[in-house]
Amino acid sequence: MSRTDGRKQAALVLLCAAVFLDSMDLSLMGVALPAIGRDLSLPESVLQWLMSGYAVAYGGFLLLGGRIADLFGRRRVFLASLAVFAAASLAGGLLSEGWPLVVTRVVKGLAAALTAPAALSLITTTFAEGPRRNRALGVYSLAGATGYTAGLIASGLLTEISWRLVFFLPVPVALLVLATAPLVLPRGARPPGAREGFDAAGAVAVTGGVLLLVFALTERNWPAGLMAVLLLGAFVVIERRRSAPLVPLEVFRSATVSAANLAALAWACATIGWQFVAVLYLQQVLGYSPLATGLGIVPMGLAIVVAANLAGRLISRWGLGRVAAAGMLVQGAGILLFLRAGATGDYLTVLLPALVVHGIGNGLSFPSLNIAAVGGLPDERQGLASGLITSSVQIGAGIGVAALAAVMTLGGSVLAGYRIAFLTAGGFSLLGALIAYAGLRAPRPVPTIARQGATS
Template identity: 80%
Template sequence: MTHPVGRERVALVLLCAAVFLDSMDLSLMGVALPAIGADLSLPESTLQWLMSGYAVAYGGFLLLGGRMADLVGRRRMFLLSLAVFAAASLAGGLLSSGWPLVATRVIKGVAAALTAPAALSLITTTFAEGPRRNRALGVYALAGATGYSAGLIASGLLTEISWRLVFFLPIPISLLVLVTAPLVLPRGDRPTAPAGGFDAAGAAAVTGGVLLLVYALTETSWQAGVVAAGLLGAFIFIERRQRTPLVPLGVFRSRRLTAANLAALAWACATIGWQFVAVLYLQQVLGYTALTTGLGIVPMGLAIVVTANLAGRLISRWGLGRVAAAGLLLQAAGILLFLRAGTSGDYVTVLLPALLIHGAGNGLSFPSLNIAAVGGLPNDQQGLASGLVTSAVQIGAGIGVAVLAAVMALGDSTLAGYRLAFLTAGSFSLLGALVAHLGLRAPAAGPTRVTTRA
């Protein structure tokens, strides 16, 4: 029989592999879009949704995914949603029509939104609070933080052969996890439905509101923004009156949880938005190919690996607030160093230091924010806690990309537009550092149960 410690390690690897896939799929389409458009004769409006369809569905369904993990069962939800993710990947690689292809991306986004909270809550309920959980969450954060960069690298390599390989890539990894996970993942307690039933109205309001909010930002549609605001307002009203709310609003009385989620939102606005702009900058201004762009990002991924592995020990010594704030400050420094590049920035002396510093800050801040976000709620509400922080990251990604794309258009030249975008991304990171410093300074008093009434 497998030793309990060895079994826990295998379970952690499998859970992190799934979350790595979720993050990687955010960026896999980026480099492949021109090849897909040329091969299938798709207009730019359709190509855009191959990326935004996944992100919108991912961000919009995360809160629902976190609650369903608690109610349906974390293990069951993880396996079912990962199976849907693999099936949608296969369908996408076989299709040759625009909108059916987009539909597979939307389905994958929904599946990822159900997988990620279940995986994170399985980790937090498997590993006891303290150094062991911190180390496990550090590995989890590493998987999520490097997934986006790995997607850029893999996309560049695979597109050189065939863009369909970008769709097929997640399938073998998903199948390996699906075959192995039932043998090592804990079954846990049998979920019990709340007496008041499932909060379907709240789920519909928040999911629709977030979907329309991200749509409004990506499409610059004020009409969609107004409807999104109305739906989110309706969600708050529903949650205040619901006996068993999807999100008990009382969780936001926790200064630590609120600060962690706000800082995670700013973190994603900065780093995901910056990576989106940086890839365009390397190709459009500096003339990098898709392959050299992906390879050029490798050192940043290595820096993330090193610092994420150190994060747990630094948190134990310095505390969550200091490590998170320091990481966000380093991240901002790396972003702002891109201002030195101009139209002919040397890679070794200009770009490489910026990438390494950004990666180091990324690897320190992301684990810290995840630990802070999930540490304040008990085990049976870990799906809610992880759903909130993952949703904050995905919504932040959508906001960051949309805002930076709009800011780029304000420059009186191409280079000026990129510089404005880098300044904006750096400002997001500095804002996150301030929130982390002010909101995560005090040590947590331990998990606090939040009642179902808001």
């Protein structure tokens, strides 16, 4: 391996470590919330915002984060946002008041919204399109897909000792990345005319619209949802009229990019929504402790790792659409296998097969969607493409959790509510499989936009 290749591989490891932290932080609070509430005497409304505050900020600022990475330098944005992420994590572990804790979670969500697209666009601009980029994106996808599951596992293990460790966990990893990254990350030239090309009106409209959309889904606040629709509509109008738009709508002329983002939204509705419900099911119906819940999920995480490592080879042989669709069908099968569990599901014969099958499908589908979402776009659009796909996943997570939490109330009993939720999550997987199979083809290059400032 040459020195250049060695630096690229080291950079990939560091970038994936940061994305792993971002994904993990989505789920770290899940198992720890009851312990935090008991220790600090916090009402349920405050506890909910320890989770949703992170998701709202993360989902709301992703598109803006991707464009900021393109305009002001991916390396610079990555390092600065990761430093903020580490500082907010440390502060959260030291605080003992409810709403200040929520503020640290919101700040971390904002930092993650800058870190994730900067990291992904650094990968796609470091590795040329083709097998090497596909392998790199497979590793990146593995880090993102396992991060959420690892957060559930770590939350269960650490909460048995102290919930504060859940806040402290990301700090040493983030500091290690910050210390090493300047040595291996490519500097890259700052795009010309970056500040002149910034679309402030579009940024305000899309960020406000997505923030309100995630808030409406989390709180079931329909007036906020209506306002979100109006703002997102205004965003489309603004982008059509701007000479240097935040999101050039021409990128959606690529059927592959559009289908990848729609399928990723359905993917997240299914898998993130299902994992949220499954954790509640294990603890509330089957009586698992936080530690038992975390350990019980380990096989699913291992299955994701194995499948994601195989995804690149399967994509080269069968193509993005087939692998993504097959993965989402397998993922859905794992979800539906939970219907066998009932009120006293045996772990080895019922739960374990469902978890492993879900993990295999999860590990196959997620890399395919990431590769499709950024393929064929020029380097100056990689931050934008990265922000789009990550935003699709986060918005999908919000929709999935809100939808499954709502349908859980429809059954005549607690167990019937869980069954309806599992069926709904399986339906999301099927929808995503259909979109992926029909819409994902070999990506075709999208020509760089010729208007003044469009390549800034």
